[in-house]
Amino acid sequence: MSFSQNVKKEILAHELDGDCCAAAAYGFACFGKVFGAQGMAFYTEQPAVARYAKKAFARAGVIGRIRPKSGTESGAYEFSVRDPEEVRRMLALFGHTGDEPNLRINDRNLSSERSVSAFAAAAFLCSGTITNPQREYNLEFISPRYHLILDLEALLMGRGFAPKHIRRKGLNVLYFKASEQIEDMLTFMGASGAALEIMNLKVYKDLRNKANRITNCETANIDKTVSASGQTLAAIAYLKQHGAFETLPQPLRETAELREAYPDISLKELAEHFQPPISKSGLSHRMKKLEQTAQQLRERAKHE
Numbered sequence: 001m002s003f004s005q006n007v008k009k010e011i012l013a014h015e016l017d018g019d020c021c022a023a024a025a026y027g028f029a030c031f032g033k034v035f036g037a038q039g040m041a042f043y044t045e046q047p048a049v050a051r052y053a054k055k056a057f058a059r060a061g062v063i064g065r066i067r068p069k070s071g072t073e074s075g076a077y078e079f080s081v082r083d084p085e086e087v088r089r090m091l092a093l094f095g096h097t098g099d100e101p102n103l104r105i106n107d108r109n110l111s112s113e114r115s116v117s118a119f120a121a122a123a124f125l126c127s128g129t130i131t132n133p134q135r136e137y138n139l140e141f142i143s144p145r146y147h148l149i150l151d152l153e154a155l156l157m158g159r160g161f162a163p164k165h166i167r168r169k170g171l172n173v174l175y176f177k178a179s180e181q182i183e184d185m186l187t188f189m190g191a192s193g194a195a196l197e198i199m200n201l202k203v204y205k206d207l208r209n210k211a212n213r214i215t216n217c218e219t220a221n222i223d224k225t226v227s228a229s230g231q232t233l234a235a236i237a238y239l240k241q242h243g244a245f246e247t248l249p250q251p252l253r254e255t256a257e258l259r260e261a262y263p264d265i266s267l268k269e270l271a272e273h274f275q276p277p278i279s280k281s282g283l284s285h286r287m288k289k290l291e292q293t294a295q296q297l298r299e300r301a302k303h304e
Contacts, residue, residue: 007130007191007194008125010194011191012048016059016118017059019115020115020117021055021056022093022109022115023115023116023118023119023122024052024053024122025056025093026094027121028056028057028079028126030148031122035103036103037091039086039087040090041079041080041081042126043076044076046077047077049125050079051066052125057090061093062086062090063081063083065081065082067080095108103147105151116159120185121190124189127141127142130186130194133179133201134201137176137179137182138176138177139175139176139186140174140175140176141173142171149172150165152174156185161176161181163175163176163181179198183199231291232259233259233260235290236256236260236294238298239294252289252290252293255283267280267284
């Protein structure tokens with residue numbers, strides 16, 4: 001089951017009561033495929049969504065029916081209100097004539113925050129989708145009706161949300177990209193479990209990214225240590241090959257011997273092997289002196 005289907009399943013688990021029934025029915029009507037003088041209808045591949053819509057309409061006083069969508073093999077279902085008497089009752093309930101040139105949200109159907117939440121939840125069940133948050137953050141409401149999308153945008157903005165809208169492939173899309181807004185929207189629609197899942201996923205991603213940064217940093221430091229050690233070891237080997245090692249001051253000979261004994265450890269760790277221990281900066285100075293001495297010997301050899 002997809003993340004979007006899980007969200008819808010969580011919304012469907014909520015029992016509708018009071019004015020929420022009419023608000024949810026109104027959400028299905030507005031965001032369905034058909035809504036007007038001929039009735040209303042929407043299609044879904046989840047029979048539970050169709051049953052939820054039927055219950056919402058019935059509790060609001062309008063009888064609809066569910067039937068398999070003809071001409072498809074995908075298992076889609078249609079919920080519709082087509083009986084003329086039920087259509088008249090539905091239009092009167094929602095305050096529409098059915099002949100409006102542009103479908104607009106009638107605010108009188110949304111008298112409370114709970115009713116707005118039920119309306120938005122039904123709209124999502126009917127026309128919404130959410131991407132798996134493991135890939136990206138994106139929640140959408142889709143409708144061919146431009147003014148309806150604008151009205152939903154204004155409705156949600158009045159509740160502190162900040163959706164955006166675009167037109168895509170002939171359809172109007174109201175969408176959220178910010179994870180915090182998606183979490184709040186899911187909670188508002190009754191899918192707080194899905195919102196919590198996104199929050200937990202964000203924490204996991206942050207911890208994983210932090211661990212990766214630490215690992216990358218440690219790897220870079222190891223590479224740097226190995227590179228620096230290799231340069232010093234090469235200098236020591238050159239000094240020994242050309243009989244210059246025994247002429248070095250005792251502190252440099254001691255430094256060279258310890259570096260050869262511990263070629264893979266950091267300067268800080270190597271400094272602790274001296275008796276008494278020396279500072280990291282003091283050890284770094286000795287390493288550079290060894291490399292400079294070897295380089296000076298190479299330069300003299302070139303001119304002899």
